[in-house]
Amino acid sequence: MIGWRDFCIAFVMPLCITAYIVNPGPVVKATKGQVWPIPEKQDTTTNFLIINPTHFEFQTNVPQCSLLTNALNRYWNIINNHGVGNVRQSQYNEREITEIDGYSGKLSSIKVYLKTNCTGDEVPSDTMDESYEIDLMGVPSTLIAPTIWGAIRGLETISQLIYYAEDGSTLILNTTKISDKPRFPFRGLLVDTSRHFIPKDILLKNLDAMAYNKLNVFHWHLTDDHSFPYQSIKFPELSQYGAYHPSALIYTQQDVKDIIEYARQRGIRVMTEFDTPGHTRSWGEGVSDILTPCYENNAPTGMYGPLDPSADNVYTFIKEFFEEIISVFPENYVHLGGDEVGFECWESNPKITQFMKDNNMVSYVALESYYIQKLLDIVHDLGGKSLVWEEVFVNGVELPNKTIVHVWKGDGYTVLKKAIAAGKPALLSSCWYLDYLKTGGDWDKFYECDPHNVNATEEELELILGGEACMWSESVNKYNFMSRVWPRASAAAEKLWSRKDAATYSEAAQRLEEHTCRMNARGIEAQPPNGPGYCL
Numbered sequence: 001m002i003g004w005r006d007f008c009i010a011f012v013m014p015l016c017i018t019a020y021i022v023n024p025g026p027v028v029k030a031t032k033g034q035v036w037p038i039p040e041k042q043d044t045t046t047n048f049l050i051i052n053p054t055h056f057e058f059q060t061n062v063p064q065c066s067l068l069t070n071a072l073n074r075y076w077n078i079i080n081n082h083g084v085g086n087v088r089q090s091q092y093n094e095r096e097i098t099e100i101d102g103y104s105g106k107l108s109s110i111k112v113y114l115k116t117n118c119t120g121d122e123v124p125s126d127t128m129d130e131s132y133e134i135d136l137m138g139v140p141s142t143l144i145a146p147t148i149w150g151a152i153r154g155l156e157t158i159s160q161l162i163y164y165a166e167d168g169s170t171l172i173l174n175t176t177k178i179s180d181k182p183r184f185p186f187r188g189l190l191v192d193t194s195r196h197f198i199p200k201d202i203l204l205k206n207l208d209a210m211a212y213n214k215l216n217v218f219h220w221h222l223t224d225d226h227s228f229p230y231q232s233i234k235f236p237e238l239s240q241y242g243a244y245h246p247s248a249l250i251y252t253q254q255d256v257k258d259i260i261e262y263a264r265q266r267g268i269r270v271m272t273e274f275d276t277p278g279h280t281r282s283w284g285e286g287v288s289d290i291l292t293p294c295y296e297n298n299a300p301t302g303m304y305g306p307l308d309p310s311a312d313n314v315y316t317f318i319k320e321f322f323e324e325i326i327s328v329f330p331e332n333y334v335h336l337g338g339d340e341v342g343f344e345c346w347e348s349n350p351k352i353t354q355f356m357k358d359n360n361m362v363s364y365v366a367l368e369s370y371y372i373q374k375l376l377d378i379v380h381d382l383g384g385k386s387l388v389w390e391e392v393f394v395n396g397v398e399l400p401n402k403t404i405v406h407v408w409k410g411d412g413y414t415v416l417k418k419a420i421a422a423g424k425p426a427l428l429s430s431c432w433y434l435d436y437l438k439t440g441g442d443w444d445k446f447y448e449c450d451p452h453n454v455n456a457t458e459e460e461l462e463l464i465l466g467g468e469a470c471m472w473s474e475s476v477n478k479y480n481f482m483s484r485v486w487p488r489a490s491a492a493a494e495k496l497w498s499r500k501d502a503a504t505y506s507e508a509a510q511r512l513e514e515h516t517c518r519m520n521a522r523g524i525e526a527q528p529p530n531g532p533g534y535c536l
């Protein structure tokens with residue numbers, strides 16, 4: 001019988017190389033000073049500039065803009081510390097540096113120009129302009145952006161271009177010109193804080209990581225069946241009785257404010273999701289008479305199902321509740337959920353049966369649609385814009401043209417195509433479920449996904465606003481959150497920012513190796529992406 005080793009060598013040579021012929025050192029060699037996600041247009045030479053952090057400053061034409069001043073301070077610190085700790089003392093002396101091939105001078109300042117005024121009160125939104133241009137060819141060097149949001153993205157890019165020279169201690173960057181903007185306006189990360197409570201400090205650190213990856217929407221899946229950690233102003237009993245713990249495991253109004261502000265400083269929208277009518281079991285702990293009582297043999301079982309669409313008080317409550325949400329969160333869009341509604345409880349309930357008969361409803365899908373329609377009207381009357389999970393669209397609820405369809409099931413592309421063909425704006429998440437685990441660095445399959453992998457007209461493609469990586473938290477808590485999300489979500493971040501097919505997988509692997517080390521150096525507990533390797 002032929003042994004595995006001989007079989008391997010005879011038939012699947014490439015596999016054998018990884019299995020048997022091992023060189024010392026990292027499996028994937030990290031790049032130096034390369035940007036993640038890859039910019040739209042970049043020209044880099046082999047010449048380099050030196051940065052001496054103690055003699056480096058940003059200058060700007062809008063010193064009154066606090067968002068910019070804060071961003072300049074953050075990035076000055078990142079450059080100065082080159083991650084954590086103080087930057088090392090250069091091992092070269094003056095003359096040695098200038099004699100190295102390609103030496104192009106010292107970069108002592110970068111001028112940051114905004115083309116519009118910025119007072120510092122700006123709020124990131126679905127229409128924000130994140131484009132920027134960088135000219136780091138020598139002195140003077142510039143970052144030019146139409147808005148503060150582009151400037152923030154450009155500063156991130158500049159910070160990534162800088163790396164240690166061969167001596168391991170001198171900070172340098174290749175002379176570079178970049179003109180950059182995102183391919184998609186909506187580049188999100190969903191965090192579920194209901195299945196497990198994710199503490200505020202981790203959510204803040206996660207916002208830093210999102211900024212390092214140019215993601216711009218924190219989709220906060222705040223509540224679900226298992227817990228209701230949002231402390232409402234109007235309905236404090238929701239978290240009092242619905243959270244895992246009424247004070248230790250909740251987000252207070254102050255926490256929410258802090259998170260919104262921290263995100264705003266980084267050009268990140270905080271979009272909440274209050275998923276109804278399903279996924280609401282925890283809501284019923286604090287507010288009575290909103291869930292459907294389940295029946296068996298003509299008697300209530302003591303169990304509860306989705307919100308009760310036949311109850312008027314549900315709509316009164318929903319209106320009051322979303323009125324609060326729309327005033328607490330500056331973001332225009334609210335995710336209204338609408339996924340995975342189980343019909344068994346509705347089927348069992350005689351009051352629901354009667355209600356459906358009275359209203360000539362022949363299916364539970366129709367009943368669900370009745371609820372969603374009313375919910376959409378309520379939220380839109382309050383001035384909110386909406387997103388819904390794909391079921392709402394697939395079930396044929398009449399959606400306002402602007403309501404975004406969030407595709408999450410199957411491969412995603414079929415429903416994505418249907419949504420845009422029907423003229424609906426859409427987001428893709430199906431292929432970016434971070435809770436699905438493979439072995440290894442586990443980012444390659446996320447890198448294969450692309451919202452533009454659909455056969456559609458230019459006009460239809462315009463309706464694809466982007467996508468979201470999703471971290472459902474059944475098996476994630478504060479101990480493993482960061483390392484499970486990063487750098488796996490970075491794969492989605494590049495797909496959403498960069499041109500289609502901007503990089504091959506093997507090229508991306510090298511850049512991701514560097515990017516992961518970069519995140520580690522900045523305090524993000526990202527896991528190794530590519531097998532054996534190291535960060536300095």
Ligand SMILES: *[C@@H]1O[C@H](CO)[C@@H](O)[C@H](O)[C@H]1NC(C)=O
Binds near residue numbers: 044045046
């Ligand atoms: C940067 O310059 C060095 C030489 O100084 C060169 O080896 C390297 O390939 C350059 N990087 C890029 C991205 O061109």
Ligand SMILES: *[C@@H]1O[C@H](CO)[C@@H](O)[C@H](O)[C@H]1NC(C)=O
Binds near residue numbers: 115116
């Ligand atoms: C910025 O504000 C100043 C003074 O308020 C004004 O003179 C200038 O025209 C504004 N610039 C732009 C680009 O709006």
Ligand SMILES: *[C@@H]1O[C@H](CO)[C@@H](O)[C@H](O)[C@H]1NC(C)=O
Binds near residue numbers: 401422423
């Ligand atoms: C919504 O879109 C459809 C199809 O594109 C169009 O026929 C209809 O007029 C639009 N409705 C509104 C209110 O804009």
Ligand SMILES: *[C@@H]1O[C@H](CO)[C@@H](O)[C@H](O)[C@H]1NC(C)=O
Binds near residue numbers: 455456
């Ligand atoms: C894409 O769609 C067009 C129009 O429906 C069709 O003619 C074409 O064959 C499709 N192409 C692919 C690759 O499916």
